[in-house]
Amino acid sequence: MVAQVEYSTQLDTLNARHSQHAPGNQVFTYTFDSLLLQNGGQLASVTLAYETWGSLNAEADNAVLITHALTGNAHARDNERPDDPKAGWWNPLIGPGRLFDTSRYFVICSNVLGGCYGSTGPTSLNPATGHPYRMDFPVVTMRDIVRAQHALVEHFGVRELAMVAGGSIGGQQALEWAVTYPEMVQKVAVIAATAALTAQAIAFNEVQRQAIMLDPLWQGGNYEPDRGPDAGLAIARMLAMITYQSEEIMEQRFARKPAWNTTTPAPGGSPDLGKRFDVESYLYHQGNILARRFDANSYLYLSRAMDSYDVSEGYPSLDAALRRIRSKALFVGIRSDFLFPAVHVRWLAEKVRALGGDATYVELDSPHGHDAFLKEWEQMTDALDRIVSEER
């Protein structure tokens, strides 16, 4: 699957390219030949777009893989604006002297398979036809996503990852790494993720997909990049944003405040029905932003991978799957998360421990809901530091 490489040579090349002092941001790509898929079939050629920070050491044992959430990308840290928490999605956690200390670790983050930020996905050209895959893209799974990351990690010459860490579907990926490649993952941080989604979360995702596919511009997925179902995708995002937050934080932020800005258009340009609430303008805005930066078909595929993820798939039982974990594992739940409820995260941690694994559970005490892993920098640092700092 991955072309054989001579590790030392490759390492020199890598470190020359990925200097820890790199002032700017650079996205690299790695392409390999084929990927067999969990549901059958294969992708003939797979490209992953990735970024790295820090340097891989001579032993190639200081690599940390960061896995991103549904609409995220490889840009977890921004070298040019390291102090802007929004410039890279985990900016405050990655860098010299930070939790993921780039003077010590070689931090890797790649855009997921199925994504639309440079990795192979529905917008990529199907080599068999010369046209974009669109809805001919295969139904990929978290395991496929992780197996593609594995190819990238092997390409770096890394035989054991110091850590895999991610939140939401990034947490699903982290868990999947620990189960699929138990000997390769020293430590794992599974944040705001569970063994499998609840029926309620699947239902929320399905409403989102239906909104996208209802948009007449979706056209069965056969839209041109600049003529996509923006309104449908924006509506999907509006709903997703509700599930990423909590009743508590929405009351704090919006309550029943009237909109101060009624110029933000509703996704489909529909008229207001009476007075607009602030929360509505906010959601329109969030929806419109996503529609400008994300591919609707990618959204369909990745949210489906989120639904279908079940760590036990392919094993005789959940216990059998979880018993494979060899990593020191940290599970982080969020008090106010209703998409991946903390009680399920805690249950998973306790299950792993009951099966003999080295698992710890920490709960973020945050009103921010699921989004807390992208907002509560201090609590995140405290929670993760206990596993990052600890010697294996």
Add this chain to the structure above:
Amino acid sequence: MVAQVEYSTQLDTLNARHSQHAPGNQVFTYTFDSLLLQNGGQLASVTLAYETWGSLNAEADNAVLITHALTGNAHARDNERPDDPKAGWWNPLIGPGRLFDTSRYFVICSNVLGGCYGSTGPTSLNPATGHPYRMDFPVVTMRDIVRAQHALVEHFGVRELAMVAGGSIGGQQALEWAVTYPEMVQKVAVIAATAALTAQAIAFNEVQRQAIMLDPLWQGGNYEPDRGPDAGLAIARMLAMITYQSEEIMEQRFARKPAWNTTTPAPGGSPDLGKRFDVESYLYHQGNILARRFDANSYLYLSRAMDSYDVSEGYPSLDAALRRIRSKALFVGIRSDFLFPAVHVRWLAEKVRALGGDATYVELDSPHGHDAFLKEWEQMTDALDRIVSEER
């Protein structure tokens, strides 16, 4: 507003028409001349469709008004199938010997203003144009809905209602009755309703409206009755159904079970993306059913009335509004309800009591979420019986 009527004559006529022994179901209508609206403007002519059970006594003091939820209608009881809990939406609670004992009470339920079951709403003819109102229908409020009901109640010659009871937006109406017409309401049961919606609930409603308006068949509301935005309305209903249930009951019912029936079409006829979950088929089915029985524009208006409801509107403060209540008041919350969280219902009850009102709070211990007031017959009977049976 309401034509003056001679009460005794009218009462005789009423009881002749609304016999408590009526074997079948009959929907009546009452039309009155004009209704001034809370947001300004007026409706020139208003018709309410209603049903009644039992007989109004000579003192006209045994009338109970039942108020329905968002997509409900006047058919709270079914005389022909009194033992089918689904034949009338509160069937198990209404009838001879039941909670709302029709051998004792004259029970009235009318379809709300803005509805599509015979009452004036967006599908009605606009007398000014001779065409259906559609989106020219005014943005009505819960107060308008209640004031229209008041006209109907006065038409019956009822000067004091023995009770007003309803759940969800029926509970908003019940509360509004107690505040707007304090001298007319002996007892009130506000079930799974609060003083005003949370930002989260408004947000869920707005996503639903956006889905309807995204459907190309919506056409700005100008669709023919049999060519409406069924897919958009079905998607709205899918989301609504999630908010009416709870994570807990959805895990009990669906968890991650695969669909046993994959023939139920998705609202827009979109293809499945990988294996379908049972919860998805269920939601498609529920969505499709609603699209066949409900008007999309009505849905927009009524869900907006739900959002905009704030019992304090028009009063100097919330306290000032709630201090008007003279009724014996029962507030019923549902443990697992996240649309109208129990903690907010309890807060409202305590607020009324703190202001000197006669308020009791009861919580249904149910996993069914918001829907519990349409499912937990035994708990509902127990909860409401304490106010129904109690002498004023």
